[in-house]
Amino acid sequence: MSLVAPVTVQKINGETFSEAPDLLAVEEPLEIRLGFGPIHDRQQRPVSVTMRTPGNDDELAMGFLFTEGIIHQPSDVVSCRHCVQDAHKEGNVIRVELHPDVVVDWSRLSRNTFTSSSCGLCGKATIESVMAISPGPLSSDLAVEPVMLHGLSSRVREVQRAFAYTGGIHAAALFDADGTLQLVREDIGRHNALDKLIGAAFWQNWLPLSQSGIFLSGRIGVELVQKSWLAGVPLLAAVGAPSSLAVQMAQEAGMTLAGFVRDGRFNLYSGAQRVCPVAQTT
Known part of the structure; x- marks a missing residue:
């Protein structure tokens, strides 16, 4: 399945109409199913359906299950x-077979997914x-x-293949202290892009990511702070603004949180000790 899909659009410039080809980010549902239980009594259960951009689906599943506390290594x-059984859902169902000794705490899936503003949890409980x-x-x-953080946005943009064509897809990037990009994943959903990134690191046995930072587009x-915290990430930076609860959670985690990282500036909301100027001015 492709990351992009062709479309014909009508372009309007002042009073002039013209037809032109364009590309859109593909959005398809992905159902994540679990195979679990002892060898003599294997069971299957769907655990999530998420709208995502096809590609790196295995990493998306791994990242989701890790940050939900279902798998640990x-x-x-x-x-x-x-x-392959569901022909009408070709490519949109992925099954993760767990080791027979893994005991699944199903309550974690409902307790730790904070995607709805009406979930009934206050910030403190979250x-x-x-x-x-x-x-x-x-x-x-x-x-x-x-200076390293200042350059992240342009470096990530240079390797965002799907964004270059569509302008409508998010990125999550893993970087080291020198700003070298270690992994970049894209998806139409911000959470999915991060799940793919964490899933890739999980599968390569890189966790916890104590010497890396994550940049979000x-x-x-x-929930993005939550996922990063569980992956052991000490620095989370993004082009956009954090929410009040994101800042509170970053402070509890001891995580450095940087927002509005663009145009040669950014704001630090927590963990300022990890961002060190080359020389202090007096």
């Missing part, structure tokens, strides 16, 4: 592949529930210079 997973499954406040000696909601 690569050995928990026996296989991850697209289902943070406390994440703290219950997190490894605690982040401990990392990662330190970066402002959009705004920072609390």
Whole structure:
């Protein structure tokens, strides 16, 4: 399945109409199914349906399941592949087979998915529930210079293949202290892009990501801080603004949070000690 789809549009410039070809970011549903249980009693259960841009679906599934607390290390997973039984859903169903010894806490899927503003949780309860499954406040000696953060947006844009064609897709990028991009993943959904990135790192046994930062192409909601915290990321930066609850959670996590990272400027909302100027002015 392609990341982009062709379309014909009507372009209006003043009073002039013209027809022109264009490209759109593809959006398709992905159903994540779990195979679980002892060898003599294997079961299957759908756990999530998310709208995503096709590609890196296995990483998306891994990232989602890790940040939901269902899996903890690569050995928990026996296989991850697209289902072929459902012909009418070709490419849009992926099944993750868990090791028979993995016990699934189904309550975590409902307790820790904070995508709805009407979920009934207040900010304090949201943070406390994440703290219950997190490894605690982040401990990392990662330190970066402002000039490195200033250059992240353009470096990520240079490798965003789908964005270059559509202008309508998000990116999540993993970078080191020098600003070298280690991984970049794209998706029409901000959460999916981050899940793909974390899933790729999870599968390569890189977690916790205590010496890396993550750069996001959009705004920072609390659930993006949650996912980054669970992956052990000490620095989260984004082009857009954070929400109030995202800042609160970053402070509880001991995470450095930078917003509005663009045009040679950014705001630090927590963890300012990790961003070190080359020389202090007096």
